[in-house]
Amino acid sequence: MVRNKYFYYLFLLNATINLIIFVPRILITDRFDGALMSILVSIPIGVFVMFTFVKLIQQFPGQGLPEIFHSVMPKWISGILLVLYGLGWYFSSVITLVSFVDITSRYISPDVSPYIVLMGFLVVVALSARLDSESILYGLEMILYITVPIIAYMSWRIFSNPYFSWDAVRQIITYAWNMPNYETVAAATYIFTGYVNMVVFNRIFHRFRVRHIWAIVVVSILTLLVSIFASIGILGAAGAGGHVYPAFSTVDSLRIRYFIIERMIYVFYVVYMCLSLVNSIVHWHVGKELILGGFGLKVDKGEAMSKRRKFEWWVLLLFSLIIFGTSFIVNQYILNDMAIVFLDVRFAGEFLLIALLFYAVWRKRRKKA
């Protein structure tokens, strides 16, 4: 059983991973067409969805999504839904990992074959995703304690940089009245999506309850503003759109004096490698549990255990193979489109999830009555 603070860590993990890979790029692409309005709109939507989800999942203490679905729906429907949700959630780690391999070969070591880097990542992620939920949460806690202060320090360095152009930021702010669009709102709400991990981790929470919603709101506003304005201030209102990974280019423009390494990017890379891996581990774990649940494999109990173990390996192997294949096939444009499709589908999927949970709560109440 774990305490409620781990829910905030799950949220924080998604919020920090947000600062880099695809969300800033989508926001910055739309910086002249309503990105700011989308951010403003996304905050109430995201908080509302998260809050509703929390209220609903509280009705099922100690149960994960597989148990909930199986108890209220025919087996085949819940099976299909769970496998789809599992694959969808796993898909975000495909984008994270493939992008991160791309980043590694772009910024850190162009000489090393990307497949070797990917192999290393996959081994770590696949082996760790098999651990039990509690160990993963403890690992997540440690990584966050190490990385979040460094991220805060780097953000502060960016905004206090004398070369940071506040006029460029103001120029973008004057574009705030443009209408938001679905794609950008979907990207901006991704930051709140960490709560979805609760569909599996709810099993181990003890009397799950969320207080201090305001803290989540403040952190999310800060994260979204940093993710869009850090790049705009350093790379320019017009120039920020020209970079493939705006966050990395921004940090590459930072210099730390009086330190062993001169370029901030190396520190940033290590920090985000840790976060991407933990993020993928969490997503794989959730995806794997949902898929196993979808096939009706129970958590423990003697004989079924070894069958489940075997199945687990096959799922993880499939996950690894998909990622390997993806990184073979896609280039950066397809990857960007994939990210957009994922974000859009995910946004709709969240509402569906809420609707399904509403249905489950309704069925449960009727059963009791």
Next chain:
Amino acid sequence: MKDLKRWLVWLMCCSFLFVSGCDFRDIDLRLFVVSIGIDVSEKNPDMNRFTFKMAIPSGDPKIGDKKSFLITQESTSIAEAIREVKSKVDKELDFGHCKGVMYGEAYARRNISKIQDWTVRRRDMQLLMYPAVAIPSAEAVLKTDPPTERIAGNAIFLALSEDGTESPFITRTYSFDLSRRMLEEGEDPVMPVVETTTDKILNIERVALMDKDKVKVILTPDETRLFNLLDRRNLSTNFGTIMDGKLLEVNTDRTRARYKIVTDKPGEETIDFNIRITAILEEKEDPTQLNQKGLHKIEEQFSKELSQAVKNLLERIQKTGLDPLGFGLRYGGTHWNNKTEMDEWDAMYPHAKFNVSVKVKIKSTGYKR
């Protein structure tokens, strides 16, 4: 757990295979390019003359037996030039420590955007490089070998960054800043000018104002100092004046320049500069002791003369039509009519008036009264 252990051991054994698999080159097989120079070719107008300054790694920087050498290559593109240089050396070229791009004056007056794009695009080039205009040519500047240099090729970076000398005549800019300004609407790029007169001394005392991608005007050293006063905070410099035929010099301690664009009356737009300087009296020819009243008189005279000098500089910049201080971006950032604001600004800037108010405060007269 047992499973996991077995896997990890297996993995560790295999990781040795990975290491030998990649084509990573050791440090003694690398040749570090520390600066690049670009000149116009004299023979062929379509070709450029690229100069690469390379450092040969040596053991201890304290001994000071630094070695560097130049390779010059004429070619149509820089990518081609690098491949051609590669066949002239025995080691792998490494651009990870390349920190200077010198644009020969003749080249910089044409169009630098091609090379600037290359430096940002290429993955192993930093965004923290120091771009500069070189007079008489990039090759001559890179050839200069100052006797104070301890590490091969780093004299020029120490001067262009804030690490080494802190001269008020050196305008500091980074590669990311340059490319940002080249794209930004309403802010024009600037670059410091590096001159070499004898083959031992590098002289950086002027700033080149650019029209997006080519150098248009080079300011005089005095104007450069005033430009730096406007562009950045806490410039430490001296200012001199003559009072009753006697020389007076102050040393600035804190400086701060702010401006506001006032558009109350159409057709009579003004840019109001407000500059505050705290200074210390450093040199005084007149042997009589100063009193409070005399100090005020000195302050007033400094304020008046500096106001006039700054106004002259701003008007000179205005006549060239360039906007190195980013007035246009500020105008865009404070006006919400995004479609028309830049046209308005373009119409307004040529006839805008400058009101400059400089307030010099001498907070101490040094050890003597």
